[in-house]
Amino acid sequence: MEIIKIPKKEGIIDRTTGKVLNRKLRVAAYARVSTMGAEQLNSYESQKKYYYEKINNNPEWQYVDIYADEGISGTTDYRRASFMKMIQDALSGKIDLILTKSISRFGRNTMDVLKNVRLLRDNNVAVLFEENNLNTLDTKTSEMLLTTLSAVAQQESEKISEHVKLGLQMKMNRGELIGFNRCYGYRNENDKLEIIDEEAEVVKFIFDKYCDGHGANGIAKMLTEQGIKSPKGNDKWNDSTIRGILRNEKYKGDVLQGKTYTADPLSHKRYKNLGEADQFYVSEHHEPIISPEKFDIVQEILKERCGARVNGRRIGNVGRKFAFSSRIRCGFCGNCFTRRTVVGKDREKIPSWSCTSFAKNGKENCTDSKTIREEMIKEAFVDSYKFLSLNTNFETEEFLNLMQDTMNENNKQDELERYKKEFSNIKSKKSKLIDLMVEDKISENDYNEKVEKYNRKLEILENKIEQLKLLAEDKKSISEGLQKVKELLNSKDIMDQFDQEIFNAIVDYVIVGGYDENGLIDPYLIRFILKREFDLSVPKDVPDEVVIQNNKIDLNSNNVLVDFINTRKYFSYERDEN
CATH class of the missing domain: 3.90.1750.20 (Putative Large Serine Recombinase; Chain B, Domain 2)
Structure with missing residues (x-):
């Protein structure tokens, strides 16, 4: 048996024909700097000059390009536009050899380094790590050494990250401003x-x-x-x-x-x-x-409007923390009421409501408004509801069905699914932009403009999706309230204490303060604006001082979460504070 060694060919092999190509090695370089500030800019220019001279001074090499990224950590490659373009050019047959200073410049994430090196090696593209004198086409030692060095680089990256984090915490502890992002104003x-x-x-x-x-x-x-x-x-x-x-x-x-x-x-x-x-x-x-x-x-108002959650679901209409949050309007200036605690004679804390304009600037902005006790509004609703259920001739079942039908008509589930689909499509388009840029199909400026455009669309859609989700939660809450109203009316029981579910189901908002039938100022006049048209035909024996007013009120639908109808009748209940 005779064994003959066939020596390897010197030069670049055409992997299609197996012949040695009679041309120079096409060489590129990759550099990365932390920022494009003055100091780092000098570093970048120095690296460019170094690689340009090194490549052009080698008679067997042909200069291709120098790729560089700024301000992006080596621990992730999906945002490194120049790096990704270099990989694409190499896979397209434009590069034979890539020079870079170290593994940490190429990427500190072990998996990403190995993935890209193997991808390039499979396409006969070498990476030369100068600091380690490691050529990735040298299969004898490259794989094991590369894995070891990458793991060390990753460990160093994590160690540096911990040091940086500790330094930032020390600065924060001293009250220094860290990572200031643009703040409007x-x-x-x-x-x-x-x-x-x-x-x-x-x-x-x-x-x-x-x-x-x-x-x-x-x-x-x-x-x-x-x-x-x-x-x-x-x-x-x-x-x-x-x-x-x-x-x-x-x-x-x-x-x-x-x-x-x-x-x-x-x-x-x-x-x-x-x-x-x-x-x-x-x-x-x-x-x-x-x-x-x-x-x-403002934080208190935000909390009141945001409300609380039970088992992950917001409770009450619009998820309000308090029964009347964002539901009371001033009958004099039209502003909302805010909740406050008043200390009584015996140091008793009394939950009360005041016009925000009055609370903020006093009588200067709202002359006739006064603070009203929360219990007084609740009692007024209980008394009003009793009168409504006992003295008006409307069909309970018909009313409840009408309310439910309206909610069904306003089903936004299809709209919600459409927004979700659109959101997903835009995210997909945004993720494809980086591929378009590395393939030179769009410029970096076009890339940035499109990303900004998609971000704006995603923000708008995210808001719409959130609003529709909240609407679905509130409709469920209202449905539960309607069922409670139905059970109460059918049982003929009289409501003797305030029930928030019933209040949320039938009341749109409350007006506190106004003018009585004689045109006199009454800061404690309470009106409950109902959510739907009631057939409120009043029996003849109802006292004159209790009045059902059939005035139609034009509402701004932006202030109504479930906008059943644009004109409503309201029940006016007058009560003296004393």
């Missing part, structure tokens, strides 16, 4: 927040309108109609932007640091901090735009 000058007067006026407008009873959606429409640009420079404001401003503690001069945290140093994905990591609250950190008192009032 402020600019960051040498780590000090300075007020931008024009934007600060918009912030004040938002807080004032919300205190006056306007919702986030309504305020967003006002700003859009006024032609004021949103914080992102868009023509249209979203209600989520308004709520974000209303909740931002920076507007009262404080800073909460550590709102998000990084769970995995490899993916760098950030999560909202719900207690998984330390937070640092710095009071009186900078000049406020909104007074702490007004900011706290």
